Amino acid sequence: MEPDQVLSVTELTREIREVLQGHIGTVWVEGEISNHRLQGSGHQYFTLKDAGSQLSCVMFRGARSGVRLSDGAQVQVHGEISVYEPRGQYQMVVKQVQMKGQGSLQARFEALKRKLHEEGLFDQDYKQDIPKYPRVVALVTSPTGAAIQDMLNILTRRAPWIHVLVFPVRVQGQGVEKETIRALEMLNRAEAHGLPVPDTIVIGRGGGSIEDLWAYNEESLARAIFASQIPVISAVGHEIDFTIADFVADLRAPTPSAAAELLAPDVTELKRHFESLSRRLGGQVMTLLDRHEQTLDFIARGALKTAPAYQLQTAEQAVDDLEDNLKVAAKEQLRGLGDLIQERQQIIVEHHPRIMLMEAAHRLENQAQQLQQKISHKLERLADQVTSRAQLMKHLGPESILARGFSYTTDAQGNVIRDAADVEPGQTLVTRLQQGQVTSTAV
Structure with a gap:
């Protein structure tokens, strides 16, 4: 083997990593978690195994995980197959984790959500108002769960006058x-x-996985909530949990406790509010009574008691005076309106389209006459200038020079001969006089 074909461990490991990443790329893998450990950095390390093999996995901080990783959990992980070069160990860099079967459930959830949304079951126009001060509240939940205890404690403490009707149902499992x-x-x-x-009506239960809450994603329940003539509050799961029931209900509460708080105004706050209203009402009543008392006292001590006929006559005379004043004021008002109408009519007459057209035609006729005069004057001046220029050109032109006994000679093509040196023997020359011309041949 040639020395240049020998690879270092690092080089071989790197080639293996490139082959794995290039050939396999990103994949989904399903299995059971074991040997899970969470580092202080936030990175998580675990082994994914099944009956025949195991795979080392690392999930760096920031990767998406919809579940809490723990030993024994059946999960589906999505990531990239790579090699950890310092140990020469292949591993999976996990980018996303979901519980086994969660992918299909999520797809069903999104499909049903889209379908009901298109049908209008989530529209705000169909939402019923939740009563501000309900008298009877029905809790549809498990009679033994923590959710019912939380809701009853809050309702009893904040609004003891509310009649609570508990309708026991299962909140997990079949049915x-x-x-x-x-x-x-x-x-x-x-x-x-x-x-x-x-x-x-409050439909409530505590939090859980998507499988635990799946009953509240069923289409039949969603349509029953939508059909309810009584307003429905959905209080299923924790604040981060969303179900189809939340979208179709008239109101979604993040938790069962929050639903109870929404329904039950604090009795202490109500007491302070009523006390404030009582004080304001009492003050207004006392003010009104004082005013009426003053009126009665004035009547008892006034002239109406001692001389009612005189008071009535005086009042009637005052009414007559007011009537006369009203007539005078009405006449003045009508006169002013008549003057204003005449003024407006004069303006309308002055601005009538026929008057405006006549004035415009008159202005146009005057402008046309002025324009015609200006054009005539301009043409006369131009004619005088043309005559003057013609006389000057005639005086300075060649005919005037020829009339004084001069002549000029050109070649056969009409080019003026200015220098005898430009004439060649045998060339035809034309000499122009005042009367006629003479043709000659140069020698």
């Missing part, structure tokens, strides 16, 4: 959407079932 749909249907016919009619 969740069917029980929730049945709850909505019964609550919308609560009076027929002997139940108090709720002002608002």
Whole structure:
């Protein structure tokens, strides 16, 4: 073997890395996580394995991960096959992680979301207003979960006057959407079932994975929420969780506790508000009573009590004076309006289209006459100039010179001969006189 064909370990490892990256590129790989460790830098290292093999993986800080990595989790990872050169070990640089089966669920979620959006189930025009001070609230949730306890504690503390109706349903596993749909249907016919009619319905449960919350992504439940005549609040999962129920409900609360806070105004704040209203109302009532008391006192001590006939006569006379004043004012007003109308009519007459056209025609005729005069004067001056130039040209022209006994000679082509040296023997010459011309031949 030639020495130049021997590769160093680094060179061979680098070629292997280039072959792996160039041939395989980025791929999705499915398996179980083991030996997971999180470094202080934020990078995560783990092994992805199945029954037959294992693959070393590294996920650098900043990569997208929709799940919390832990040993035993069945995941699908997306990344690039590479080689860690210092150890000569091939590995996968993970860019994205999702739970096994999550990809198909996400695709179903997006497809249903797009379909219902196109049908208009998410339109704001169909959203019902949530009552500000509800009297009856129905909670559709598990009777044993943490969500119901949180909502009851908040409602009891903030608004103890609200009547809470708990409709127990499963919130995980098979049949969740069917029980929730049945709850909505019964609550919308609560009076027929002997139940108090709720002002608002809350569908709630705690957070979970996409699989745990999938029942709230079912189309049948979405259509049942949309069909509800009672406003529905969706309080499913944590703040970062979104389901189809959130989009179609009349209001989405980030958590069940937040839904309870939205429904129940703080009793302390309400008390302060009512106390403020009471003080304002009391002040207005006292002011009104004082005013009426002053009026009654004035009537009791005034002339109306001692001489009512005189007071009435005086008032009637004052009314007559006001009537006369009104007539005078009306006449003055009408006279002023008449003058204004005449002024406006005069302006209209002066600006009538016929008058304006006549004035414009008169102006145009005057301008045409002025223009004609200017053109005539201009032409006369030009004619005088032409005559003067003609006389000058005649005086300075060749005919005047020939008349004084002069002549000039040209060749046969009409070129003027100015120098005898330019004439060749035998050349034809033409001499022009005042009367006629003489043809000669040079010798």
